[in-house]
Every structure is written in structure tokens, then in C-alpha cells.
Amino acid sequence: MILAVSGWREWKDAAFIRRHLDEAIGQHFLLGERTVPVTVRVGEQRGADAIVRAHIAGTDGVTPAVYDAGWTPENHHYAGSVRNKRMLLGDDLDDVTAGRMADLLLAFPQPGKVWNGKGSGTWNCITQAHYRGIEVRIPAYRVSDELRGSDQPLLDLAGQVIS
Known part of the structure; x- marks a missing residue:
């Protein structure tokens, strides 16, 4: 499975992401489809990627x-989009599953936040x-107990910090 x-680069609720990542990988294993290791393709940024x-x-x-998107001043308008395409198609020689399309995003x-057609690499x-x-x-977001019990403010929901 690929x-x-x-x-989003500002994700702080790690427990929420870990839970959904474990579910996606676990479902693959439970269905008996583990004939080869699972490959997880991810970006190099902070937040969800980290x-x-x-x-x-x-x-x-x-x-x-x-x-890696290979951000430069010259390509900053499209580097993320190119990286997304490479990630989905497996266009990286360091990827053990290079040349194979992702099974799941x-x-x-x-x-x-509703996407307005610009500025969101995730969308x-x-x-x-x-x-x-x-x-x-796209898992529906619910604040994890781990984040709710901490002193840090909850996520910035469309420009409004929830605490």
C-alpha cells in the first residue's frame, strides 16, 4: 500500500493525525493486504508533515x-504543486515504490477554512x-483529548483561535 x-503547516493536534494515520495503516494490515511494506509519502514541512x-x-x-518541494525564490508559486504531483505519482528515485501511483491520500x-482556489497546498x-x-x-476534525487537556490554545479555525 502506498x-x-x-x-496544514500549523497542525498542533498530533494525536488526531496519529490516530487517523494508524487507522489507515491498520486497516491495510487487518485486511490481509500486507504483501509488501507500507510506504508513507509525506512532505518536508512543519505541522502535519512533521x-x-x-x-x-x-x-x-x-x-x-x-x-522535498525544493522551494526557491523563483519557483515558490508552483513548487508545492509540483511536489504534490511527484508525491502522488511516485516521482522520486529515493522512494522504494517509485513509479507507482499512491493508493490513498x-x-x-x-x-x-473553505478553499478559495489559492494558497493551500493541501487542497x-x-x-x-x-x-x-x-x-x-479527509477526516472530520475533533479536538483530541490530548490537546484539550494541554495549556496551549486549540487550533486556529479559519482565523479564530479556539481555547
């Missing part, structure tokens, strides 16, 4: 494939996955 993950990378590091049977866009990735016929899952 799982691509994309998400949570995913930390969670799968050293996990038996799960191989990470980190896709697990997406974590900013909660409460761009969702759109590209739909276009290519890749299954997309």
Missing part, C-alpha cells in the same frame, strides 16, 4: 518517503488526487 499524506514523519519513524513495516487541511494535493482517481480521505 499512502500519501498532506496537511507529525507524520515523527510518528512513522522506525515503525516496523512502514517505509517513509519524504518529498490522507489529507488534513486547515479545519474550518491542491486533494484536487490532484481526485483528478488521478486516487482515493482521498
